Amino acid sequence: MIRPQDLLCPRPEGLYCPPGDFYIDPVRPVARAVITHGHADHARAGHGAVLATPETLDIMAERYGATFADSRQAGAYGEVVARDDVEVTLVPAGHVLGSAQAVVRWQGLTMVVSGDYKRRRDPTCPAFESVPCDVFITEATFGLPVFRHPDDKDEIARLLRSVAQFPERSHLVGAYALGKAQRIIRLLREAGWDRTIYVHGALERLDALYERHGVDLGPIEPATSPAKKGDFAGQIVIAPPSATQDRWSRRFPDPVLAFASGWMQVRARARQRGVELPLVISDHADWDELTATVDELRPGELWITHGREEALARWAELHGVPARALALVGYEEEDDD
């Protein structure tokens, strides 16, 4: 009888598929890799052959240069790709542009590697699709019941309200350069903010990439363009989290420091980083989304990778889904640079 671990098993390089001889999101260079999405801890340079969605390949080329791998193969959403005896299908994960779950089928066994995912609407990428499976391998970044992300519209409304309330200050929003930043910009546009949004240099190329893939970000300018300090009063500036407390941020007049991240749910985290306006906006599934997904799929087995495995495993056991924690190393906590 086939066992799931014959199809996918953890190795130091990452999750390995022996019958297809490939790794999923390996953390070290390997001969054959399937990449779920473009975040640096999942998509590294230096592999032999890479299978990913066209958008993810584009993101990797933008970040690492065109020679990031010896060969690449684009797998559009829903397209079945053969890797030896194994069928691999990339299915939307709703995490960032191009993000996918890897659906792996072999001899009647279906395993789904979620990659990073969320279940709520994101104007910059297609929504997560549920695929019935024998084994669901889920992330658990926010796998504790304290993480209940509010409606992102409400969070954006809080930001805009603060901008109106403090017109003499600039609002500096820390947001991960790939995905979060563009989602925030889109959400601001949907909320009616049609003024120029200023961005840190690290965002410019990814913003342009999103635009090329049909995500309209509206008027954007580098945060270096206005000449005087006062010119940023009343403006929204978006920068990678590390830059918001860096010397770079001193050009802004008395900025209100905001930070868009699921971690901002916990007040002590906000306080520790000196964040004045925490925006609880995450590209990961929160506790309710994680548990709802497990409940919806009711997989034969639940494997839990990076994050807080123990709490989600406990929940699954209490709800009759056999679960185990996979010790995969090398993935970072979201936005926690």
Added chain:
Amino acid sequence: MRAFAELLDRLSLTGSRNAKLTLVRDYLRETPNPDRGWALAALTGDLSFDAAKPAFIRKAVEARMDPLLFRWSYDYVGDLAETVALVWPARLGANREPELSEVVDALRSATRAEVQTLIEGWLDALQPTGRWALLKLMTGGLRVGLSARLAKQAAADVGPVPVAEVEELWHALHAPYEDLFAWLEGRSERPSSENPGRFRPAMLAQAIDEAVDFARLDPADYAAEWKWDGIRVQAVNEGGVRRLYTRTGDDISKTFPDVVDALAQEGVIDGELLVLRDGKVASFADLQQRLNRKTVDAKILAGHPAGIRAYDLLSEGADDTRTLPFAERRKRLEAFVAKEASPRIDLSPVQPFATWKELAALRAAPPAGDAQIAEGLMLKRWDSIYEAGRPKGPWFKWKRDPFLIDAVLMYAQRGHGKRSSFYSDYTFGVWTEGPDGKRLLTPVGKAYFGFTDEELKQIDKFVRDNTLERFGPVRAVRAEPHAGLVFEVAFEGLQRSTRHKSGVAMRFPRINRIRWDKPPGEADELVTLERMLAQVEAR
């Protein structure tokens, strides 16, 4: 409830005073009665419940979810109210979020058993931030870093009117303050402040600028007296009501029953609250033993007897004396204190002087006795009326020169708000002998002001270039005999402390000068501080 919750949430993460004022003022402007009034009462500490004990909340949540998952959550978050607010497994239903006033009304009238059911229903209906605010309100103490005084300032800004007017009214008002808002918004007359026992806004002094002021001021116009090192208070005995207030109008009568009992005649005294033993002033540390206590026992009353050293008389019998000149008030005060004839109420003596030079000599070498531990001198124009706030000109404070030491920068912490990209909070130390006989630095204090913006940039650069280790927002900075940064630190006083490893604690430390020129090895030793402490204690 949502707007109130959002306000508390923002306040808890906002450092700047002005930003806090904006947040509260806007809330008070935009929120209808009576919600805003209850919110103001909660912010000033005039509204508190202990309707829900933490144990009940914990039990309620554990009845709804796996205790192990709850424990892991609590371990992660570290704060019970916040954990419960986040994990609360809401029962779905047609729950409507309660308004703040509904919560307040219900809590004021419900029995304890009813309250518990109500709380569960509210927690079901609210969002996490709303739950957090509700739990803070119900378990007492908002602790969002806003003083009662600042809340009153924000209310005054709604008008705007001077904050002193709100303070003067305050003890005549009752939550939810609809009459106050009607007046602030120009819809009605000023509410009456004529309730006996009320607080009168205090008159404060400006710091004197020695270089400028003495040249233009005539010594004959001013009275001088010592600035005593206690806390400024107002003692009221009016219409049978006796109260003791801080200078911002907080009622501290319950903490000082001995002082309140000593108020025999009808009148309002402005003075310094001190621990007085046989008419002699004890140290500020002794007074601290009495402050911030909700209840006092016989032992502390006997061991730390409190009293008032009187500066001024604001009212006598039915007369409001505040519009009389200081010289006149002083005469009435002297007679008033003599008639009180209580060992707990004495007079702050006026120090005669003819020239500023003479006064400077007095300040530099105070005579034996209480004056030795005074904070400095006060100057009051003989013709000054008693004016609320800090008017320019009539009153000056002339503080004693601070203590100075050279200390070495050891740790730097990132600031907040405007300073979030700067390392602006500094822990500094002095040399001492370690257990192995080697010289090492021991931290003696922390300071975050006293430097200019330009100096801050330079120190920040030094910190970044000389970082040894990082602990979250804190950096350990290179501090060796030949490499590091020396600060000249100024401070007002010194106390023994068991909380500090060095055994001493400074009052009001600040960076007086940056000694870029001085090698850390030449900074001061702990024995220097110990010697200063011995001198202070010998006075």
